[in-house]
Amino acid sequence: EVRLVDSGGGLVQPGGSLRLSCAASGFTFRSYAMSWVRQAPGKGLEWVSGISSSGGTTYYPESVKGRFSISRDNSKNTLYLQMNSLRAEDTALYYCAKLRAAVTSLFDYWGQGTLVTVSS
Amino acid sequence: DIQMTQSPSSLSASVGDRVTITCQASQDISKYLNWYQQKPGKAPKLLIYDASNLETGVPSRFSGSGSGTDFTFTISSLQPEDIGTYYCQQYENLPLTFGGGTKVEIK
Numbered sequence: 001e002v003r004l005v006d007s008g009g010g011l012v013q014p015g016g017s018l019r020l021s022c023a024a025s026g027f028t029f030r031s032y033a034m035s036w037v038r039q040a041p042g043k044g045l046e047w048v049s050g051i052s053s054s055g056g057t058t059y060y061p062e063s064v065k066g067r068f069s070i071s072r073d074n075s076k077n078t079l080y081l082q083m084n085s086l087r088a089e090d091t092a093l094y095y096c097a098k099l100r101a102a103v104t105s106l107f108d109y110w111g112q113g114t115l116v117t118v119s120s
Numbered sequence: 121d122i123q124m125t126q127s128p129s130s131l132s133a134s135v136g137d138r139v140t141i142t143c144q145a146s147q148d149i150s151k152y153l154n155w156y157q158q159k160p161g162k163a164p165k166l167l168i169y170d171a172s173n174l175e176t177g178v179p180s181r182f183s184g185s186g187s188g189t190d191f192t193f194t195i196s197s198l199q200p201e202d203i204g205t206y207y208c209q210q211y212e213n214l215p216l217t218f219g220g221g222t223k224v225e226i227k
Contacts, residue, residue, distance in 0.1 A: 035216075044207065044218055044219075044220050044221045045156075045158075045164065045207055045209075045218040045221075046218070047215055047216040047217065047218070050214075050216070059214055059215075060215075061121075061214075061215035062215075095163055095164075100169075103214070103216075104152075104211045104212075104213070104214060104216070105211055106154045106166060106169045106209070106211060107154075107156075107164070107166060107209075108166050108175075110163035110164055110165075111163065112163060113163060
């Protein structure tokens with residue numbers, strides 16, 4: 001059974017940093033691209049990063065480029081999202097998601113989400 | 121960026137009704153369109169991929185159609201467990217983008 005467990009969320013001040021983790025199990029982690037998707041309270045879904053299966057290529061939308069960094073450790077079956085220079089508008093539930101193939105594909109499994117609150 | 125416009129933003133229908141949601145892309149995305157269901161307090165779940173393919177294990181009352189810029193998602197007979205918000209998502213190009221969502225309620 002595929003399982004994705006998100007962790008690392010919390011309350012952080014504007015301008016602060018936070019690192020999210022996603023522990024994967026039930027599939028060959030190193031064979032699949034992965035992503036982070038967020039959802040602000042009461043709002044829709046927003047893709048915030050993607051990484052190739054090897055970790056060699058990463059992708060970001062303009063809204064987080066230069067502030068967020070996605071990475072993975074295939075030996076530990078773990079995905080990460082380093083978030084710097086956080087803003088109030090980054091407040092959201094962050095989901096780790098497995099991609100069926102490349103980064104430009106579909107999300108076939110999701111974690112339970114970890115809540116990030118940016119506030120002073 | 122490719123903008124995805126979903127309509128309606130919400131709907132209320134009776135059990136057994138046929139429900140239709142539309143999604144329009146700001147440019148041609150061929151068949152690269154997926155549909156997700158998000159129940160309250162839960163992560164999204166993939167229902168339809170590549171515009172019209174039913175994900176394994178998903179009930180056959182769910183279906184999708186379309187190509188290019190115009191897509192349709194249908195629930196043939198609405199069930200109480202179908203309440204939630206439905207999102208379309210394109211993957212023709214980065215950034216991956218979602219529609220604004222359609223909240224489905226039971227009348």
